[in-house]
Amino acid sequence: MRPTLAALLLLASSALATGEFTTEEAGGKVTVKLDGKLYTEYRTDSKVPYLHPLSSASGACLTRHWPMEPGFKEEEDHPHHRGFWMSHGAVNGHDFWAWTTKESDPKIEHKGLRERKNDAFTVELAWTAAGKTQLTEERTYAFKEIDPKTMAITVTSKLKAPEADALFGDTKEGMFAIRVDRTLRQKGKEAKGAIADSEGRKDGAVWGKKSNWVAFTGPDEKGEPAVIAVLDHPSNLRHPTWWHARDYGLLAANPFGIHDFEGKKDKHTGDHVLKKGETLVFRYEVVLHHGDLESAKLAERWAEFAK
Template identity: 60%
Template sequence: MLRLRWLLLSGIAAWPATSMALEIRKHEDRVEILDDGQTVTQLFESRVPYLYPLPSPSGANLARHWPIEEGVDGEEKDHPHHRSMWFSHGSVNGYDFWAWSGKGHPEIRTRGVRELSADPESATFILDLDWVADGKIQLTETRTYRIRKADPDTWWIDLHSQLQPSGQDALLGDTKEGTCALRVDRTLRLKGAMARGGILDSEGRTDGDSWGKRSKWVAFHGPDEKGEPAVVAMLDHPSNLRFPSWWHARDYGLLAANPFGIHDFENGKAPGSGDYLLQQGETLNLRYRILLHHGTPDAASLEATWKDFAETDSSDPS
């Protein structure tokens, strides 16, 4: 396990659910979500915060294991910044928060964790974040996670990011390297020794045809690590910038919604076509839902789930 750094507010160790179902525990190095005492997922901080694992109700982990865990059979060791589920971008005022490369040692630092709450069906917590490069805050972010058991076969993870510039306008640059992302486990991929998966999007496109296209949602599906059927999907909220999003969906298991990388995704578009200038006093709200299902894409009711998500209030951070 990596050595992980965490900046914590003091005074709250755990917020139990009233029925002892979902529970949030705050540790020195992570925030843990439990269901009847069993870990569902945990939020860790590295240079970019990430959630791991991504649970199937079957008990399987649907996320990539490496580099969080070593020695997992058949696991690839490419792209060390691809850590389960994360949110970052490859060009913010010219700094690469996606691959952690280049100038300025970019990292997303946690100032605090607050407003933790849990009930029998959901657990919610909020992070206050600084996107720092060259020792200067480029963006501030309020990020809300809500983990919910939608039904016995399905988990939902809702992420709401509220981005604001700090001290100057912030340019979110036109690059395919972003933004709300996850990396699926070996068997759900289309490429690799253990790959038996497929890709489906809301417009009916499959596999490689979904890359760089605009759609309301994209799903990986196939057997989980226990050999049982599973679906991992990401849904774009209609209030998001440039909805429906373009998707960085790759055969090796990367799935990312990216409203900025227009020149990479659209043939003939000039570099910079996807730039977005976030001005002082402005807030950019981006909302996504991750669906983790034990079953087939048909059983996952992806379109109905998107409609449910689309009807949620875009101004509500939870």
């Protein structure tokens, strides 16, 4: 007996069915699993919360291993570059980006888990410095498997200035960032990667330019093709944003560093004041793809995200 059309359609839809995400929270850490296997973790064991690891469908980690995995053999530079994070180098004159050894350093404190679903969670954060809360933040991470080779993490950040106006200063040191793994870089002993943006620019030409998205591409640590990209939402401040994309593996969307990126003499060109009580919302999406730049279809991904 031949299968009916309905049965064939059901079979096809099952083959295309996406995986199931689950989240678990304990001790300020949120573990995200896909079909029961570790997908990523939201960690609060540093001065800035971050996600680690970010994995391809191949099972390879596309973000750096060190310093989250002590003893891992790779370049040990920029210890504040941890997986996938968000911070800025000048908020009311305080540097939330780079780290020093002082206990009074600015930090982004995890205040608690506000909401948790299978495929998303929301945390409450406080950007504190000099004994004061400079910003409060409600940040939501949402996870989606677009197809068996493509996954996406959408982040929505709602920033408020609770006590006084907050000045975001003009600096290239920020803001929404990823540090990619060794093989995806252009610089280093194992580097085999490339950089591309939505405007067709390549490699070093991407730095400091405005575009809808930027991607790092190349072989993953297993030698299989991989793409990791960040998409800027049209509703974000100063969209399309500028990009701090470096050959050693840093990829950061930064709407504030105009004088650095465009070589302006006025070092306050990119300043932005968030008025007391007002909210500044940012939305970004990270795309993880097992394949090459063409099969990643980032123009389509961005158009869908932009809706």
